[in-house]
Amino acid sequence: MAILPQIKHVIVVMLENRSFDNICGWLYKPGTTPLPSQFLPPSSAKEYDGLKSPYFNPVNPLYFKGQSAKTVRVFDQAASTTDPDPDPQETFSNVTYQLFGPEAPSANATWPNLGFVVNYANHVNATSRNGHGDEDGPGPAPVKIMEPFSPAQLPVISALATNFAVSDRYFCSVPSQTWPNRSFVHAGTSNGNVNNGHIPNPFDWDVRNIFNVLQDLGMDWRVYSDTDVVPPLTRLMFPNLWTYGNGDHFHHFDTFKQDCASGNLAQYTFLEPSFLINPNDQHPPHDVVAGEKFLFDIWQAVSQSPAWFESLLIITYDEHGGTYDHVHPPFGAACPDAKSNPGKEGFTFDRFGVRVPTVLVSPWIQAGTVFRSPTAIPYDHTSLLATLRDWLAIPKDKMLTSARIAAAPTFEHVLTLQHARTDLPTIPLPATEVKPIDSSEEPNSIQKSLISAHAVQQGKDPAATVSNIQTRQDAIHFFKSNPPFTRPPTGD
Structure with missing residues (x-):
């Protein structure tokens, strides 16, 4: 039987490189109010596992x-x-x-x-x-x-977390970088890879993913990216998505806002921030205020949509990015497949990555909820896929075969209300302006991976391409000079 019958649209936004403590550690600071209204499952500890001053x-x-x-x-x-x-x-x-x-x-x-x-x-x-x-x-x-952020520094995600639900036991899937973790989000495996790679090659990540599954079943999916110039990372990562042109399933963030306004939302939506031009991905040291404004725009679009009462918005981060968290990630993670046993550097994928913030937003969620897994297996990125599987009643023989997905808990128990809320909380905007980015800086790891993947897609030498790009301005010029293919080749 399918779960979440009240939901017709699942929307996931994934930001960059922040631990749970870095973003939400002081959310329910000891000695302050209000406190969480419920802990799920009810048998779990009645204390928010955030920061304490002795840490x-x-x-x-x-x-x-x-x-x-x-x-x-x-x-x-x-x-x-x-x-x-x-x-x-x-x-x-x-x-x-x-x-x-x-x-x-x-x-x-x-x-x-x-x-x-x-x-x-x-x-x-x-x-x-x-x-x-x-x-x-x-x-x-x-x-x-x-130095984590206070709720006053992050008013948007903090207000969404306290007015809906936040998990203090959600871990990224790999104790490492962006590409492995985003691959687990989309595919339930990183194909044995534990790092992006010095020069990331998408053909090392050429695995079946949730978008392939939905496409085969005739289910509607869309990816929206907050930039026109840089191709979506989601598409660049997986060569089996290169055959889709702009406008097929991949759109600009402005189109998402229009689709929300009309109520024309896909069954599954994945949102990407901008990683390079006016970056709002919150990747250090990008200003987190830019990411807050991005989240505010998403909140406004979804909450004002005719589809609001049938939607579940999930906000999460791909990995911790080196920022401090006090909870030790557990062992006991399921190795997803043979390619990962062992994978690169001898890792058998038997332990989870660092905690990352995860907030669920829906009118079917009680305000002040703190949630954990209802099973002995903690939440990780494959819980997104397990939830999609059970929500859409995807047959086992059509679903991704990752053992990590098979073991993952879903989010079903978080939507506890029998009737949708009619109140719409006030979510405040950040009070400060976004600090500008120095375009003379060297590109960061994810920006280099975008360059490398785009070079591979266009038949260029990725190592030579990356070596010729010294600054972020060079990277912007590269993408402007090499626009995405409408129908890119699949390679060999």
């Missing part, structure tokens, strides 16, 4: 050799809406250090989640952009990794 990280590497700790506690808020700057490290090996320090990963970690500051200090010292340090501790910049 800390050591700042000196010698701490891991038994010497006394020099520590920094978590801050009440970030000093700037562009923190942390520079961008933290997010590759598999760096995340492993953030979570386990210098020891090998194990379920009984000696230093769980105590490697964030030292790892960031090593990166900052290596780039020589801010501060300097030694074995006694880093310079001043690395403590930024312990």
Whole structure:
């Protein structure tokens, strides 16, 4: 029997590289009100697992050799809406250090989640952009990794979380970068890859995905991207989506707002921010205010739509991006397929990635809800696919074969109301303006991956293309000079 019969439209927006604590850690700050109105399942702990002032990280590497700790506690808020700057490290090996320090990963970690500051200090010292340090501790910049945002700095997602539902037990799927995690979102596997790759090649990610499933079943799906110049990452990642031209299933964000206004929404919608031009993806050090305004526009479009009472909006992040979180990711994740057992770097995909913020918005959700998995398996990105499977009653022989999806819990139990709410909460806009981006900066990892994937799609040498692009302005010029194909070739 299909779940969520009151829902006809599922809309997912995925932002970039922020941990749960970084965005929602102080949402229900101890000693403040209001408190959550319900915890789901009802048998779960009646305490929001956010930040507490004693949480800390050591700042000196010698701490891991038994010497006394020099520590920094978590801050009440970030000093700037562009923190942390520079961008933290997010590759598999760096995340492993953030979570386990210098020891090998194990379920009984000696230093769980105590490697964030030292790892960031090593990166900052290596780039020589801010501060300097030694074995006694880093310079001043690395403590930024312990600076989460306050609800006042993030009024949009904070108000949506408190007026609807937020999960404090939702983990990204891989303890690593963007491409592996977004691949799990769409396909339930990263095809054995644990990093984007130095020069990402889409043919390394050429797997069947949820869009293929929906297309085969004649179900309506659309991807909207908040830029015209840069092709959607979702399409670039998967060569089996290259045959779709602009306007088939891929549209601009302005079209999403028009479709909301008319009530002409797909069964499944996936929304992408802008990753390069006026970026609003919240990838450090992009200003989080830009992402807040993007979320506000989405909220306005969905909540004012004739389809509002039949919609479920899911807001989440692909991975933590190196920012601090205090909860140690659990082991026991299902390995998705043979290609992942083991995958790259010997990883068997048996543990989850770091917690990321996930907010569910619908008139069928009680305000002040905090939700966790109703099963022994925690939420991760494959819960999106498991929910789509059961909601659309996709037959087993038509669904993606990932064992991770098969084990994942759905979001069915979060929509607890018997009747849709008629109140529409006021969601405030950020009070500050977006800080401009320096276009002379080197492109970040996701921007380079967009360049590389687009080069592959267009039959160019990806390594040579990336090496010729030194600045973000160069990247913008590349995309303007090489517009997306209306019907791109499939390659060989």
